[in-house]
Amino acid sequence: MSSAAPPSATASPAAVVAEKVSKVFFSGGQPVWALEEFSLELEPGSFTCIVGPSGCGKSTFLRILGGLEERTVGEVTMPDADHPIPAAFVFQEHGVFPWMTVLDNVSFGLRMTGVPAREREATARDWLRRVRLEGFADSYPHQLSGGMRQRVAIARAFATGSPVLLMDEPLGALDAQTRMLMQEELIALWEQERKTVLMVTHDIDEAIILSDRVIVMSGRPGTLRADLTVPFARPRSFDNERSAEFGELRARIWDLLREDVRTAEETA
Template identity: 60%
Template sequence: MCSHESAETCLPGPPVLSVTAVDKAFFSPRGRVVQALEGVSLAVREREFVCVVGPSGCGKSTLLRILGGLDSPSSGDVLPAGGPGRPAAAVVFQDFGVLPWLTVRTNAAFGLRMAGVGRRAAEASSYPWLERMGLADFADSYPDRLSGGMRQRLALARAFATGSPVLLMDEPLGALDPQTRRLMQEQLLGLWQEERKTVVLVTHSIDEAILLGDRVLVMSARPGRVLDEFSVPFPRPRDLRTVDSAEFGQLRARVWNQLRGQVADAQAPYVADDRVDDVGTGDSR
């Protein structure tokens, strides 16, 4: 529910991306088949914020790439973002993804430039996002002059500037220190509540998933499957005070109880030559 909106405008719309019975296999350096995903099915509705948690190596990032049309499944059906007649999803990565040889201004415009927009128009359209992110004073600087939090704000500015209605975020705040991460969570909350884009966010943080999401999906250890789904009951708009409520703690415990066994399984010893060597993406997280 959304306390500041009518029920009609608040409810998420129809599915805009989905996977059905998706499998994904890779090859280890010695040619062994490594099953990253197995029988994964999920649907994400328009204007919904879905968070995915799971142990390392469970295929969360692979799933995100498939949802974005950046990779293909070994089997199963996919309705990816950016399909026929739909704009491509904007992607935000854990390592910020900013290009060190471009200025802040040209980094912010990069997504639009890749979509075929002319340089001047792209920079004019993206500059307001630099202002919103507090980066306008650094527009002509290079990323090495920015802190980690500022580089992540730049990555978000670039993603929002594309105008894509779908954002796919792979541990977008994972590289930040705890204090900066909390500030960025708050800023991301505010941006989503203003823009109401469809978001799928992969994170290792249960707190982050509950704070930001409408739903939290728990994935199993490899091969990754959707093990459980939790609806987040807290009304919007939210802020960081939500984390301090007793209800939040109860939901956190429920998610962790489902996840803890999968984390233990993922940490079990495995044969070294079964490390994934993804010839398609280089990643099976």
């Protein structure tokens, strides 16, 4: 199989630029720094995963990028003015609205940006077809399995038309077999659309199989520990996991994380 060409570093401006972003919370009147001078630049059409110990500020950083959290210091820009649609989120617990049908859930982001009813329904139905849920348009989330609900959430994010997708442990609540299936489906959708994706995950194997780069964060306050390129051509498959390169990269990431993960567990 031929591999897709990687995004060009000079073809267009970065899709996301974060410069020296820091975030402080206050607990019992004392400052707690969640992030400290964390910088990251994402090329258009790239898929990047962030891994790090619990409490290192991964989700906080994602929320800052998406405008759900205020940074204390630093700068965040999304320079592509041709796409004013905000970044779209996919959360661990699906984030679908239980009182809405599947069709209304998928079309929700389009409704929020003023897309006419007929157009948003057509777009939502197309995305339901692409995630194999076209027969569940009139169902409600409680009538679906966990994997199906997460496909609804992913379809909604892609359907918005946003060039940037922010995913916070989107597959973390799924059982192992469903998670592997969803990883395959997410790879396929991304390779068709080439959105700029930034995904937080605790699963090292997941980060390697999905992404172009793995960003390793330190323990709190979260800083950049390593920025690693994933060496596998696309399209990807789980056959990559059998290679020596995969095992070596997994071991390298775990070596970077081990002490911070132990410290996070001991102080939890």
